[in-house]
Amino acid sequence: xxxIVCIKxxxxxxxxxxDPGTGVLKREGIEAKMNPYDLFALETALQIKExxxxxxxxxTMGPPQAGEIIYESFYMGVDEGYVLTDxxxxxxxxVATSYTLSxxxxxxxxxxxxxCGKQTTDGDTAxxxxxxxxxxxxxxxxxxxxxxxxxxxxxTVQMNMEExxxxxxxxxxxxxxxxxxxxxxxxxxxxxxxxxxxxxxxNYLSIKDFTDSNEQNYGLNGSPTQVERIFPPEVSKEKIMxxxxxxxxSEKIFSLLVEKKFM
Amino acid sequence: xxxxxxxxxxxxxxxxxxxxxxxxxxxxxxxxxxISAACKMCKLCVKKGPxxxxxxxxxxxxxxNKDEWKGITVYVDHLDGKIHPVTYELIxxxxxxxxxxxxxxxxxxxxxxxxxxxxxxxxxxxxxxxVYDFKELEYFxxxxxxxxxxxxIQKIKPSSILVGATNMGRSLAPRIAARFRTGLxxxxxxxxxxxxxxLVQIRPAFGGNIMAQIVTTNNRPQFCTVRYKVFDxxxxxxxxxxxxxKMELDNNKLVSNIKVLGITKKEVELDISxxxxxxxxGRGVKSEKDMAMISELAELLGARxxxxxxxxxxGWFDSRLQIGLSGRTVKPKLIxxxxxSGAVQFAxxxxxxxxxxxxxxxxxxxxxxxxxxxIIGDLYEIIPGxxxxxxxxxxxxxxxx
Ligand SMILES: Cc1cc2nc3c(=O)[nH]c(=O)nc-3n(C[C@H](O)[C@H](O)[C@H](O)COP(=O)(O)OP(=O)(O)OC[C@H]3O[C@@H](n4cnc5c(N)ncnc54)[C@H](O)[C@@H]3O)c2cc1C
Ligand SMILES: Nc1ncnc2c1ncn2[C@@H]1O[C@H](COP(=O)(O)O)[C@@H](O)[C@H]1O
Numbered sequence: 328x329x330x331i332v333c334i335k336x337x338x339x340x341x342x343x344x345x346d347p348g349t350g351v352l353k354r355e356g357i358e359a360k361m362n363p364y365d366l367f368a369l370e371t372a373l374q375i376k377e378x379x380x381x382x383x384x385x386x387t388m389g390p391p392q393a394g395e396i397i398y399e400s401f402y403m404g405v406d407e408g409y410v411l412t413d414x415x416x417x418x419x420x421x422v423a424t425s426y427t428l429s430x431x432x433x434x435x436x437x438x439x440x441x442x443c444g445k446q447t448t449d450g451d452t453a454x455x456x457x458x459x460x461x462x463x464x465x466x467x468x469x470x471x472x473x474x475x476x477x478x479x480x481x482x483t484v485q486m487n488m489e490e491x492x493x494x495x496x497x498x499x500x501x502x503x504x505x506x507x508x509x510x511x512x513x514x515x516x517x518x519x520x521x522x523x524x525x526x527x528x529x530n531y532l533s534i535k536d537f538t539d540s541n542e543q544n545y546g547l548n549g550s551p552t553q554v555e556r557i558f559p560p561e562v563s564k565e566k567i568m569x570x571x572x573x574x575x576x577s578e579k580i581f582s583l584l585v586e587k588k589f590m
Numbered sequence: 591x592x593x594x595x596x597x598x599x600x601x602x603x604x605x606x607x608x609x610x611x612x613x614x615x616x617x618x619x620x621x622x623x624x625i626s627a628a629c630k631m632c633k634l635c636v637k638k639g640p641x642x643x644x645x646x647x648x649x650x651x652x653x654x655n656k657d658e659w660k661g662i663t664v665y666v667d668h669l670d671g672k673i674h675p676v677t678y679e680l681i682x683x684x685x686x687x688x689x690x691x692x693x694x695x696x697x698x699x700x701x702x703x704x705x706x707x708x709x710x711x712x713x714x715x716x717x718x719x720x721v722y723d724f725k726e727l728e729y730f731x732x733x734x735x736x737x738x739x740x741x742x743i744q745k746i747k748p749s750s751i752l753v754g755a756t757n758m759g760r761s762l763a764p765r766i767a768a769r770f771r772t773g774l775x776x777x778x779x780x781x782x783x784x785x786x787x788x789l790v791q792i793r794p795a796f797g798g799n800i801m802a803q804i805v806t807t808n809n810r811p812q813f814c815t816v817r818y819k820v821f822d823x824x825x826x827x828x829x830x831x832x833x834x835x836k837m838e839l840d841n842n843k844l845v846s847n848i849k850v851l852g853i854t855k856k857e858v859e860l861d862i863s864x865x866x867x868x869x870x871x872g873r874g875v876k877s878e879k880d881m882a883m884i885s886e887l888a889e890l891l892g893a894r895x896x897x898x899x900x901x902x903x904x905g906w907f908d909s910r911l912q913i914g915l916s917g918r919t920v921k922p923k924l925i926x927x928x929x930x931s932g933a934v935q936f937a938x939x940x941x942x943x944x945x946x947x948x949x950x951x952x953x954x955x956x957x958x959x960x961x962x963x964x965i966i967g968d969l970y971e972i973i974p975g976x977x978x979x980x981x982x983x984x985x986x987x988x989x990x991x
Contacts, residue, residue, distance in 0.1 A: 338614070338796075359614070390617060390626035414624065417592075417615065418631035421764065422771055449796060451915075452776035454764035457732075461768035466732055466847045469761035483851065488757045490669060492854050493729070498847035547591065547631050551809040552773035554632050557802045560794065560934070568953075568964040576967045577975030580926075580947065581983070583963060587945060589867060589891060589924050590980065 328381035328477065330372040331438045333428055333459065334365040334400060336393040337449045361396040364444035366512035371474065371505050372442050373404050373513070379477055382406040384435055388416060388427050394529045401523045402515030409435060413533035418547030421450070425458030427545055430537040432463060440482065441502040445470070456504035467502040468495055472509060592629070592636070593645045596622045607639050612796075632802075656749070656787050659810040662688045663748040664716070665739075665763075666699040667756050671707045675823065676754035680816060681714045682824035684752055687783040696720060696748060700738045702728040705836065712830035714823070719834045720746065726844035729853070730758050736765045737843035743770065745837075748811050750789045752781075755815040767813045773806030774813040779820055779942075789814065799934050818863060819921035820942060861918075862911060867893035868922045870913055870940070873900045874929015874950065874969055881906060883973050884928065890980045896920070898936050914939035929969050932957025949973075 339358035372383045385400040387393045388411040397408035411431045419427065432441065441463075443456035453469070460467035473485035475494065483496045487506055497503075534540050542548060569579050584590045604623055608616045615629035635644040662684040667674040677697075684695045694717040699708050701723065708719040722738040739762065743751075753759040755777050767774035779801075780792035788805050789812045795802045806812040862868060869888040875881065888895045897907045899914060913920055915935040925943045930936060932948070932955055940946070941960045948961035951968050958964040965972065 388627065390615070390628045392617075412627055414626070416627035417625050417629035419627070421774060421776075422768060425764075425768060451795070452764075452774075453760050454767070454774060454776055457761055457764035458768035460732075461736075461765045467761070467765070468732070468848070470757045486757075488669075488730075489674075490856055492856055494851040494853070495731070496849045496851055501847070546627070547629075550631075550773075551771065551806050552775060552804050553807065554630065555790075555803045555805055557632055557634075557795070557800050560799075560801050566958070566962055566964060568958065568966065570953075570966045573967055573971030573975055576949075576965050576972050577979055580949075580963075580965060580972070580976050581979040583947065584891070584980075585983075587924070590983070 328375060328379040328440065329384070329438045330375060330381065331384045331386055331432055331435060331441045332365070332368050332372045332400070332405070333441065333443045333455070334369065334385050334387050334396055335362045335444075335447050335450075336360070336387065336389050336396045337362045337447055359392070359395070361399055362444055362447045362449075364446055364448070364507055365396075366444075367505050367507050367509050368442040368444045369400055369403055369405065370510040370512040372440075374510050375440070375474065375477060376404075381439070384409065384438070386411065386428065386431055386435070388412070388419070388424060388431070391531070394531075397529055398523075398527075399515055401527050402517075402520045403513055404516075404519065407530070408527070409530045409532055411532050413545070415534050415542050415548075416546045418550060419545065420550035420552045421452055421454045421458055422551055423545055423547075423549035424450075425455050426462050426549060428455070428459050429462035430539055431532055432459070433538060434532060434536060439499045441465075441500070443502065443504045445504055445506055453504070456502060460502040463500075463502070465500050465502055466497050467504070468497055469504045470506055471503045472506045474509075591647045592625055592631070592633075593647055594623055594625065595643055595645065598643055599623050603640050603643055607635055607644065610634050610638050612800075653808045654810045656810065659747045659749040659787070661694045661696050661746065661748040661750075663696040663698055663742075663746075663751045663811075665751065665753040665759065666697050666711065666719075667754040667759055668699075668701060668704070668707075671701060671704045673707065673710060674754060674756060674818070676756065676816070676818040677711075678714050678823035679818070679821040680752040680754060681711070681716055683781055683816070683821045684750075685715055685824060687750070687781060687789070690783040690785060691749075691787050693749060693787070694718060696746065698722075698739065698742050698751075700727055700735055702726075705834065708834045709830070712832040712834070713826045715827055715830075715832075717832045719832065720837055721834060722837050722839055724839065724844055726846075729850040730762075731846045731848040731850065732761065732765060733846045733848070734844045735762055736769065738837075738839055739766045740769055741839055741843065742837065743811060749787045750783075750812045751814075753813070753815045755817040759815055763813055763815050770809075770811065772809040772811060772813060773804070774815070775804045775806075776815050778814045778816050781814065781816070788812070794938055817919050819919055862894050862896050862913070863918050863920055865894040865896075865920065866923045867891055868896050868913075868920060868925045868940075868943075869893045870896045870898070870925060870927045870930060871901060872898040872927065872930030872936075875901070878904070878906050880970075883977070887926075887973060887977055887980075890977065893924075893926075898930055898933075927957055927961070928973065930957055931955050932960060 446453035476483040775791040782790040
């Protein structure tokens with residue numbers, strides 16, 4: 328059972344604000360980290376490997392320094408890692424990102440299962456997984472909350488829907504996106520860190536390594552969506568602030584509730 | 591494409607640009623300052639950076655013939671024919687958008703034994719419901735659903751498609767967007783239509799800290815998902831006039847590599863997204879025993895209790911009771927937040943509520959930016975006072991009756 332896990336490096340904090348006056352983003356120390364949801368994807372792959380053997384490959388698209396999270400995945404137990412990086416990838420939206428990942432995965436080629444996180448904390452679309460599956464022409468199941476069985480040519484999973492839990496058996500190769508909490512992610516191991524430090528190499532791929540080397544399909548060129556502007560969220564205008572003694576305030580809320588017919 | 595005029599770059603400008611870019615996309619490369627794959631093309635460096643350093647070079651792209659694409663389609667989200675209410679909310683929005691371009695509003699209904707239920711959609715003012723009713727579509731499995739959706743797009747050529755951001759919608763929509771290589775904007779909170787049929791989509795980004803306005807000008811259809819309770823459902827109309835059209839689909843489009851082995855209803859869901867009145871507790875509530883007071887208030891008001899994320903982490907609440915970006919989105923008639931600071935991640939899940947009353951002892955708490963009624967004070971005094979007033983009020987009413 329060979330597994331590929333898609334992981335992404337995201338800003339360490341989402342606490343950015345737009346200055347309403349200038350429209351410029353105010354940013355505090357923009358450290359990067361692994362998308363927390365992808366830890367669950369990695370752990371799922373590691374759990375499967377413990378039972379079924381095989382190799383795990385992690386893959387990311389991003390700037391060269393995104394290699395840091397591939398190393399982090401090594402320290403958790405991943406066998407091999409790829410960084411898809413190219414200036415031509417800049418400005419990629421979901422379609423372009425997914426297409427790039429699918430090209431990278433075609434290059435790696437030897438896989439039975441692809442696992443993605445539920446969503447990222449920066450893009451936050453939960454769309455990349457299904458789109459990668461479409462570009463690879465393989466079935467997918469999203470919102471997987473449990474792996475129930477792994478057969479020779481199929482995998483049985485529990486899919487989490489709003490009102491139901493569905494058990495689906497999917498032929499391999501396929502792609503799943505996993506819910507947070509499917510397994511508790513292990514911490515990177517210090518021992519593995521020492522073991523792998525100089526031995527493990529990152530594989531870098533760029534457009535010229537792909538079967539489709541048409542630049543029009545990547546980055547901004549390959550992105551159908553365009554961001555026209557970004558701006559701070561609106562604050563509601565109509566508001567009434569109440570101060571006073573606690574007794575007064577209780578009374579005011581009470582009359583408010585009566586007035587608005589909540590009582 | 592962004593072009594950097596390297597000859598004008600100084601150390602200071604470099605720093606300034608790096609400071610402006612929210613995505614940390616500027617890196618030092620062999621040829622000076624470079625833009626890495628982290629770039630999201632927000633063009634802040636062009637607009638807000640020092641003049642003439644970073645330029646945006648427009649590239650001529652092949653554009654679609656927008657006249658060939660007509661109609662705003664709502665995908666009908668349902669379970670066994672039971673239509674999810676987000677569908678009606680989207681129909682309401684689609685009708686408003688369609689007015690601007692004079693387009694019809696369509697509904698796309700995929701499933702088994704659903705043709706009868708399509709009438710229900712007409713009562714909300716849909717012009718035409720397209721139905722793919724096949725036994726193979728009994729369960730939501732990705733390939734046949736995608737194929738039916740694809741067939742619809744190829745035959746009808748709708749200009750815009752709105753999909754509910756349910757687990758099903760969020761799995762299906764990207765699959766089809768990829769098949770047509772078109773844009774899909776997730777979790778839109780505002781939708782507007784331009785006269786040239788471009789759909790303007792606004793969504794929170796960076797965990798709700800900023801809003802992004804997104805368009806898909808060179809591709810059709812344009813796709814977006816919208817969460818439940820963001821828009822309002824339209825009134826039912828007395829005399830529905832639209833049509834129901836049954837669609838054909840080749841057998842080979844109905845095959846799947848997925849077998850559904852079983853479906854179970856989830857245990858009675860602690861679902862707060864339907865609640866009309868919510869009392870939400872935050873970290874201002876100091877200990878678990880204080881929850882009794884919160885529950886009592888909720889009971890008196892017929893409200894559901896909910897909370898912020900930290901209270902999930904303490905284990906006081908079931909995780910399904912969390913409101914916010916990583917929790918539920920709610921839109922009750924009334925929400926009272928108690929000891930909640932109003933972090934954007936929380937606010938993202940409740941700021942569309944009809945009436946927001948916030949109780950917080952810090953006058954600068956951001957919750958007061960979105961509250962309609964801001965109560966500055968100590969919850970430990972206000973809540974017990976409120977509870978006894980409600981009880982007294984009740985007994986007074988009873989005495990009078
Ligand atoms: C990616 C991401 C996703 C997240 N998703 C969510 C989410 O979905 N939902 C969510 O809730 N959070 C989420 N968070 C966490 C969020 O950023 C905040 O940390 C959280 O919402 C704060 O909860 P709080 O308001 O209860 O606590 P605090 O921020 O600690 O606020 C407590 C408030 O209580 C007030 N207070 C204290 N004592 C009293 C008193 N006696 N009387 C009155 N007022 C008092 C204080 O003034 C303070 O304003 C997310 C964070 C991240 C990074
Ligand atoms: N640039 C990327 N590189 C690798 N994997 C990614 C990337 N972007 C998204 N993913 C994967 O897709 C999932 C969903 O991401 P998103 O659609 O951005 O919310 C993530 O949890 C990752 O598994």
